[in-house]
């Protein structure tokens with residue numbers, strides 16, 4: 001294994017940052033100091049002006065394998081993740097068939113082991129994601145699964161969710177809920193409001209999300225089981241979860257870049273690229289999500305990376321499947337939302353790496369099957385999962401230059417500020433100068 005030296009960057013710790021060199025050898029951070037002497041043959045990365053921190057961790061990637069390999073595979077999704085600066089991604093279980101047995105979980109873990117990243121797997125809460133009978137969570141947990149979710153839809157039946165939370169607590173795993181009441185959201189393809197009426201589209205009300213957030217907070221209070229709230233999209237939802245956390249409930253939450261970057265106005269184009277569940281909300285909600293991010297009330301930015309093959313996505317708005325790509329653009333969009341040049345580097349790495357690593361239990365000392373530790377403090381001895389982010393790099397997103405198999409990005413042609421310059425996973429260089437090694 002070739003040693004790597006990352007020179008002259010701002011090394012981002014948990015509460016402070018300082019300019020230093022980072023020497024990586026044998027899969028570990030060997031030295032973090034103002035000037036390190038490199039072993040001969042070491043690969044040098046110039047990180048002047050860059051932020052150097054723990055590799056990003058995505059809690060929410062739909063890798064589509066098994067079942068929809070035309071849209072994405074574990075391998076292509078991992079390459080997209082690498083370009084986005086992720087050293088670990090959590091594969092969501094709403095595949096075909098869903099990941100609701102140890103054998104299916106093992107299959108995706110095995111595919112992930114062949115990629116340069118650490119691919120963790122979320123298991124389904126219920127058999128077939130039908131929301132009725134619990135899946136064998138203990139057996140999947142024994143393989144290292146730490147997050148369970150029926151994402152794509154939420155668990156609708158409160159009695160089932162109560163049982164799952166009760167079961168999850170002693171297993172040491174966390175449930176992740178897609179909060180939308182299916183009956184209230186039924187038939188809707190965009191946010192419900194004046195704009196949906198004007199466009200003649202059926203809306204999905206904010207209340208469909210908020211009612212389930214309220215319900216599940218009460219179920220967490222009742223059972224003590226830990227819950228992660230996926231892709232919160234309204235001002236009220238993030239406020240409710242933040243208040244519950246202050247109260248001491250075992251809850252965490254994520255927001256997705258599209259929800260803090262785009263608003264429902266984009267739907268006026270009727271371009272199905274802007275269709276997503278929960279839907280893009282009002283400018284007021286977008287502003288509230290950005291404020292929550294900046295105030296540290298959000299544990300993680302998660303992509304909800306949802307690839308679709310073109311022939312499946314290019315349909316009339318109300319018929320198209322929901323979802324958009326996220327892995328390759330999330331870091332720049334988060335940096336922008338945190339204030340770009342005003343952004344705190346510690347906060348960027350908190351929501352992109354350390355927070356999600358904590359939620360997914362991927363940090364040093366957490367239970368793991370084969371992963372190295374992620375979201376570390378950037379000290380000597382850490383496993384070498386490191387990203388070099390250039391906050392000054394200007395570039396243009398393009399749907400034609402993605403590692404993902406799909407191209408359903410809503411950011412095609414958008415000017416971006418901030419880009420991944422290099423990524424080291426398990427001590428190996430995976431991305432150099434913004435391209436895959």
Ligand SMILES: [Zn+2]
Nearest residue numbers: 151152178230
């Ligand atoms: Zn979802």
